Structures are given as C-alpha cells and as structure tokens.
Amino acid sequence: MRWVAWQSLTVATVFSVACGSGGGGGGAGDTTTDAAVVDMACVPSCEGRWCGHDDGCGGTCKTCPENAECDEAKWSCACPGPWCGDTCCLDGQACGAGETCEGCGKQCSGKWCGDDDGCGGRCKRCPTNAACDEAQWGCTCPGPWCGDTCCLDGQSCGSGDTCEGCARQCAGKVCGDDGCGSVCGTCTNPCTGEPDNSVCVDGLCTTPCCPDCAGKACGADNGCGVACGPADGIAPCDDGNPCTDDACDAVIGCVTSSRDDGECGPGSCDGTTWTPPPTCRAGVCQPGTPEACTSPNACNAAECNGQLGCVLHPVDDGTRCGDGACEGSKAWTKPRTCESGTCGPAEPALACDDGDPCTKDGCDPKTGCSHTPEKDGSECGAATCTAGGGYVAPRRCKAAVCGPAPEAVSCDDGLACTVDSCDPLKGCSHLAVDGDCDDGFACTTDVCDPLAGCVSTPEDSACTDSDPCTDDVCSPSDGCVHPLNAAPCDDGDPCTVGDACSQGACAPGPAPPDQWQISTTPMVRGHGLADGGLAFYGNGSHLRLGPDGAVVAGWTGGPAATTAFLTLSSGTTVIATMEMAAAKMQLRAFNGSGVGLWTQEYTAANPGPFAYLSVNVMAEGPQGDIFAGGFNRDGGENGNYRWRAARLTAAGGDVWMHLYPLPATGHVTGLAPQPDGGVLVSGTLFFQNGQHAVVRYDAVGGVVSTRSDLPSSPFGMIAAEGGGAWVALHTGILQRLRADGTTAHQASLGQWISSASVPMARTPGGGVGVFLATGPSGAVKTDIVLLRFDAAANLLGSTRLDPGEHDSPLAASTGAAGRLLAGIRTGKACWDPPCDPVFQSIVGLRIGAWGVLGCEADGVCAGLAPADCDDHDPCTRDGCDPITGCTHDAWPGGTPCGDGFVCNSGTCQ
Numbered sequence: 078m079r080w081v082a083w084q085s086l087t088v089a090t091v092f093s094v095a096c097g098s099g100g101g102g103g104g105a106g107d108t109t110t111d112a113a114v115v116d117m118a119c120v121p122s123c124e125g126r127w128c129g130h131d132d133g134c135g136g137t138c139k140t141c142p143e144n145a146e147c148d149e150a151k152w153s154c155a156c157p158g159p160w161c162g163d164t165c166c167l168d169g170q171a172c173g174a175g176e177t178c179e180g181c182g183k184q185c186s187g188k189w190c191g192d193d194d195g196c197g198g199r200c201k202r203c204p205t206n207a208a209c210d211e212a213q214w215g216c217t218c219p220g221p222w223c224g225d226t227c228c229l230d231g232q233s234c235g236s237g238d239t240c241e242g243c244a245r246q247c248a249g250k251v252c253g254d255d256g257c258g259s260v261c262g263t264c265t266n267p268c269t270g271e272p273d274n275s276v277c278v279d280g281l282c283t284t285p286c287c288p289d290c291a292g293k294a295c296g297a298d299n300g301c302g303v304a305c306g307p308a309d310g311i312a313p314c315d316d317g318n319p320c321t322d323d324a325c326d327a328v329i330g331c332v333t334s335s336r337d338d339g340e341c342g343p344g345s346c347d348g349t350t351w352t353p354p355p356t357c358r359a360g361v362c363q364p365g366t367p368e369a370c371t372s373p374n375a376c377n378a379a380e381c382n383g384q385l386g387c388v389l390h391p392v393d394d395g396t397r398c399g400d401g402a403c404e405g406s407k408a409w410t411k412p413r414t415c416e417s418g419t420c421g422p423a424e425p426a427l428a429c430d431d432g433d434p435c436t437k438d439g440c441d442p443k444t445g446c447s448h449t450p451e452k453d454g455s456e457c458g459a460a461t462c463t464a465g466g467g468y469v470a471p472r473r474c475k476a477a478v479c480g481p482a483p484e485a486v487s488c489d490d491g492l493a494c495t496v497d498s499c500d501p502l503k504g505c506s507h508l509a510v511d512g513d514c515d516d517g518f519a520c521t522t523d524v525c526d527p528l529a530g531c532v533s534t535p536e537d538s539a540c541t542d543s544d545p546c547t548d549d550v551c552s553p554s555d556g557c558v559h560p561l562n563a564a565p566c567d568d569g570d571p572c573t574v575g576d577a578c579s580q581g582a583c584a585p586g587p588a589p590p591d592q593w594q595i596s597t598t599p600m601v602r603g604h605g606l607a608d609g610g611l612a613f614y615g616n617g618s619h620l621r622l623g624p625d626g627a628v629v630a631g632w633t634g635g636p637a638a639t640t641a642f643l644t645l646s647s648g649t650t651v652i653a654t655m656e657m658a659a660a661k662m663q664l665r666a667f668n669g670s671g672v673g674l675w676t677q678e679y680t681a682a683n684p685g686p687f688a689y690l691s692v693n694v695m696a697e698g699p700q701g702d703i704f705a706g707g708f709n710r711d712g713g714e715n716g717n718y719r720w721r722a723a724r725l726t727a728a729g730g731d732v733w734m735h736l737y738p739l740p741a742t743g744h745v746t747g748l749a750p751q752p753d754g755g756v757l758v759s760g761t762l763f764f765q766n767g768q769h770a771v772v773r774y775d776a777v778g779g780v781v782s783t784r785s786d787l788p789s790s791p792f793g794m795i796a797a798e799g800g801g802a803w804v805a806l807h808t809g810i811l812q813r814l815r816a817d818g819t820t821a822h823q824a825s826l827g828q829w830i831s832s833a834s835v836p837m838a839r840t841p842g843g844g845v846g847v848f849l850a851t852g853p854s855g856a857v858k859t860d861i862v863l864l865r866f867d868a869a870a871n872l873l874g875s876t877r878l879d880p881g882e883h884d885s886p887l888a889a890s891t892g893a894a895g896r897l898l899a900g901i902r903t904g905k906a907c908w909d910p911p912c913d914p915v916f917q918s919i920v921g922l923r924i925g926a927w928g929v930l931g932c933e934a935d936g937v938c939a940g941l942a943p944a945d946c947d948d949h950d951p952c953t954r955d956g957c958d959p960i961t962g963c964t965h966d967a968w969p970g971g972t973p974c975g976d977g978f979v980c981n982s983g984t985c986q
Contacts, residue, residue, distance in 0.1 A: 320341050352364070437450075511525050519557075545564060574588070599616055662680075702724060706745030745760040801816050846866075873943070876929045946965075967983045
C-alpha cells in the first residue's frame, strides 16, 4: 500500500539575538554569549500540493518513487506498472516478502483521496477531521492545520497547547518543530549546501556524514553506509541488450530483466520485400518476418519504405485494369483502364455485326470484334416462294460476296393425287392424298405414292371364301377371283388320310393301314416328336416319321456307340456317344440327310458340363433347345455315379449344368420339359434301395424343389399337358406329378415285363396312353398292351396289341386326328454272345380314338369322341359299340380308381 506524508504549511521566523554591555562593560544581568547569527531561511510550503509543484523555496513538493513519473496535471505520481504499496513496480520486480508485482497492485496513478485503489481499498485517507476534496485531489480542513493534524477549536495541538492561540515552542532551538505546525528554523546540509531540516536533532543542526559516490559503481557504499545509485550520478546499468531492462538494486547492484515485447531495431527493405522491425521475445531480439509488398488491385503499385513498410502509389492513368467482354459474337466491351489509382468504368459496348451475311462475326475479349469470310456456298439470303407456286433457293456466298438469287423452280410434280405447295424453309412439298386413288376393288389397298402416284396393292386375304378347294386371289384388274385347287383337305372321315380337293370338292384319300412295316433295319432306340411323329435310331441308321406315320427322312451311316439320341422338331438329330477308355464324350448333330452340322467334344482337358458323363436321355425344350441327363463317373470306371442334368442350345452351346443337389449317387432316366423353360428330372439313387428322385429346375438351372422319397426307380417319363409329368415306376405304378415334382395322382399298371423303354403319349383331355410289354416271366412270346388313363390317372381302358413275337415298344406319340402312333420292335435282340439273335424290324401301329387298332368308322361310333362317352365313374370302362353306341363296363374289383382307392362292386372306395 502506498502512503503519502503530509506537510503543514508554516512560515518560520528567523531572527538574530545580540548580546552586548552597556557603556563598554558588562553589568549584572548581562547574558552575553557568542553571537549565533542565523540567516533568514525559506520554509517550504506544500499544503494542498503534490509532486512537481514549487514548494516556494526553489524545490518541489514531492519526489515520485523510483520507476514512477510525476503527472503534474493531476498532482500525482504515475506508475507504468502496478503499485505495490508505495513502490512503483515493473513486471517481475520484487515487492515485499517474496512477492512480485504480478500480484494485485494498487492502481492509484492519477488518483487521490477517496478513489478506489483497484485492490479493495482507497488510494488516500485524509487525517481526522479533514475531508477529501476530490476536485482538488487533496484533503481540506475546516480549521487550522497543526502540522499534519487538522485542528478544531479547543482541540489539543501538542505539548498541551490547543489550536486556539498556539504558542511556538522554540526555546533553545534553532530548528525543529515549533509546536504550532511549523519549524523553529531550517538547517543547511553541509553535504549539499542546501536547506535541509533532516540534519536537525533535538532542535540543533548536526553535521551528517556526506556521501561520496564519485568514481563508484551502482550499489557501492557511498561512505555513509548507503549504496550508490543513479540518483548519485552513477551511470545507468546497461548490458547492451535492447531486450532487457537494466536497473540498479541497492543491495545487489545492476539487475537485468528480460522483455517479451516491443521493438528492438528498425525495419528494412529488400526490393519490394519489407522486413518489419525486430521484436523482443523472452529477452532475445527476434528478426521480423519478410513480407512481399503486393497491390490489391491493378491500379496501384506496391513498394517498400524503410520507415513505413509497404506503401501503395497509383500507376499511370490509362493502365489496363480489366479484361474486355463479349456478348457472344454481337458486341465487344473494351478493357477498363486506371484513373488516379482507381479502375475506371467500362466503355459502352461496340457492335460486332458488320451487316455482311458472307462474313462470320466474332468477338475476342482481348482483341475485339472479328469478321471471318464464310465458306463459298454458304447461305446469305432466305429462300422465297413465288406467287405462282415456284421455289427460289437461298442466295449463296462466293469470295465473301453474297451472290444473286437463283431462278425459281416449279413445285408442280405432275401427279394428280398430290397437293403441291411451297414453303420457304422446306422448299417444295407434295402431300399425298390416298382418297384420290380408289381403283374400285375392295381387295386392293390404294395409296398415293409421292414419287409414283397412285399405287394399288392386292391383298389376297381380303378375298377369303372359306372354301379350302379354291384359292383366294385378288387381281389388280378383276378384283377377287377364286380358281379351283388340289390342296390337301379334310373330308371329315377320321379313317382317311391324304384327302385332297378335286373339281372344287374334298375327295377322300385312302384309308391308312392299322399296322405297317416301318423298317427292316434294326433300330434299338426311339422317341416321340413334338409334331406327333416318331424318330428311331440304331446301328448308324436313322428314321423320322410324320404325324400321319409316313417316313419324312432317313439316312444310314454314323456313330454306332450311341448312348442317347434326340430328333428335334426342326429335323436336326443329336446323338450322344461315350468312349470310356478315352474318357471322351461327344454330342453330334446331323440334318435329315445325315450331314453333320456340329460336334461338341468333352474330355479331361476340355471338361465342359459333361466330363466323364454318359448321357442316357435327351428331350426337346419349349424353345427348340436340348435337355440332357445321365450320370457322371466322378471316379472313373469304378468310381461313384452322380447324376447330371444340363440344358444346351440347339447349336450345342452350354446354358447350365447341375449335379444332383444331395450327396447321393445315381443317374437320370427321364426328362419332362416345362412351359416356363424349366424341366422336371427323374432318376434313380444307387445304394439307397433304388429310390426314385425328382428335381425341379428353373430355366437357368436353379433348383426349385427336390424329393427323394418315392419307393421305386423311374423307367419312363413324358411332360404332361399344361405342365408337370407322367412317370412310370419299375414297381408297376403310374404317377401324375405336379410342376413342383409332388404326386398329384397315382394308378397301377398291373403285371408287365421290363423292356428297353416304357413309351407314353398324351391323349386328348390331359390323359396318357402307356405301352407295356406283357407276358409271363420267361415267356417266349411277349405282347404289347396299351393302357389309357384320364388326367386324374383313372384307367379308361386297355387294349392288347399283337404285331409279332418278342415285341418291345420303342416309341409313341400323339399323331394326326388324335390317334396314337407307336413303334414296336419285333424279333429277339442279341447283345452278348453266345446268343441266337432273331432279325429285328420296326412295325408301326395306329391306334384309334377308342384305344384299339382301326378307325372304328362303322356305325354310331364314327361320330363320337371318347369324351362323349365319359360317365365320370372311375370304376367303369367307357367305350363305344358300333351298333349300340357308348358302353360302360365295370372294372374288376381291386382296380385302382384314385389316390389310395380301389373299385369294389362298381364303387370307388
């Protein structure tokens, strides 16, 4: 806390006392002493004053503490740092017992009594009875001052005196307090030769020790036990570092403290680079960071001034300060220029259109408008139409000059069915009017061709008379005409084939045989075709029959080691062969004449989808593609057998291949392509009691469903009408499968002998006909039996067929007029010696609508279909008698009539 000593304003009277003797001698009572003459001394007066004020004696009323400076305008000391008591502190300077000025310091610079010192106190408190006069920054007393005491009337004022008529107490004194707020006299300090009451002791002036610091350094003893300092004329402490503050400490001498701010040197220029003055950082003078002097705009140039740093001055007027601008190719605005350091406004835009159609006007922001000559032949004037309907083409440029207009061209095309017109933008046009071209014939389409005029196109379909024995012809000159023809027709008799028109009427053809010889060449394999015909293959020979049973194509020669074959509806035959020793499988395609079309070979080096595969069966898909199935010998000749199913294009390209989705061995024996492009695949699982497995694949080979719970392996399989499949099992069971492979219906096939195949053919109404080889076990002769079932697997009838000995069915299909075609192999086959083969031949059978050989054209049955005689009783056999009509004979008891049901006394139970 800073304290200020107050001084009273008094005037000391200095007087002289003369001691002498009257008459030259001393008489009694004389008090003569050595004369002590005290010269009149000036008494300082500082009442109501502060530092810097004249004390009336040539001095000042107050000297400010070290580091502080006198603010004369405010009669106070100003400290650049905080106050610590009466000490003016600088940052880091010691302040009291181990404290520094970084603590709270009184903020009384420019303040006086009553003002807040910033540390919770007041800058000055007036003595008792005195009041603070803030306007004068001092204390006022309502009574007289008695020294530093503000007196009131009757108040004691030292030595028992009161403020009323205070008597000076100067007896025996030449200096010191007079007891009334002044001094008895002023001593002269022999060290300074100046008035100084500090040497007054007990009213007498004393001779003090005079300090002498001449030639001494800061902090040295001045000879009187006091350290020398700047006040003694000692040179200031200076370590030569502009970033340190040097001070003199009375105890330790020069003290240096680091500065952390402020400049420590001048700035400098290097061309257009300005380096600011260095600054102090932790007592070290750090150089400034160079700055490039740049101008914020094009109209002022930047330069470096060693005193001011970077400065700007305007560039010459007219200096470019902005790019020009173009409005496309229409106008150009010149670049802006500087005026007195400011970028001036843009000038009005200049038009770039020179009005010449044979120049191409352009604009460049820097160079302005340009005019490039157009190519010769460029249009330079619009086309026009004359009053008479003529067309005048546009004018053209030549050598940058717009040439004259061409001569008008007539728009009349000379065609009566067109409306001619002229359009300046499109030229001549000719609108065709079809209504102007009617030739009077309803079977012709009459149109107006803008180039050829009226054109009449005959449409034969507009002349249909619904008579198959006439041709429907539209003549451009006569209209509809109907000449007679000899086209195939249907006389309505199902027992005639080859009906043809004759003299305008349908003439019946010959009745086809119920049984006929197809081939005497041995055939070992066959299958039905999608068009109702049959196909056979064996020992390199091939036959294809149409839906009427006639041979369509045949050829001899080809691979004999065949595992499966397929004749597509297109006539292409695909043959699968397997060479196990060479680990090679081939698919070969031939046309109807036996000419090779393509070959796909699969080996260990080129496995494809058929590595080590033996193809057992193939079927035609709904898009004419190929489904194939068989088994894969994963481990070679004696390895595991895994079934494979695959789909290929008609050209043999791979579409997808799939192994059986469960870890089981087996092979594929049947395929039923589905309308959605997928396929139902049936087969046998080895080492699992010969169970029957069915897998449903989608069109891209994805597995839709799988079942392997059927008790017997499959033998024959065809696609059912509308989707699903019919499949015959070795245990004598016929099943109707749904599209997902589940069983919809089931029936018994009775006793039958296993043969090379069990061919099946679809019958009208969604049913199926099954051809079986029957006879006692070990019989020398076998017969063929046809069993017919409806869509629910109810038995409709059975017919025994007897073409010859040792018969075996090879193929069946639904032929013309709903009749069934079957190919039966006769004779005993011989596979391994020593056996006695019997010559084999292929016999064709044509079965009528009622399931028996012959057309049944006699009597009332000729006009009936099986559906007409269906009594919907599964325990009756529906048929037809040529004389009596429909018949309904009861099936024997125990005949299957549905899922798990049998006939009993004519009732399905």
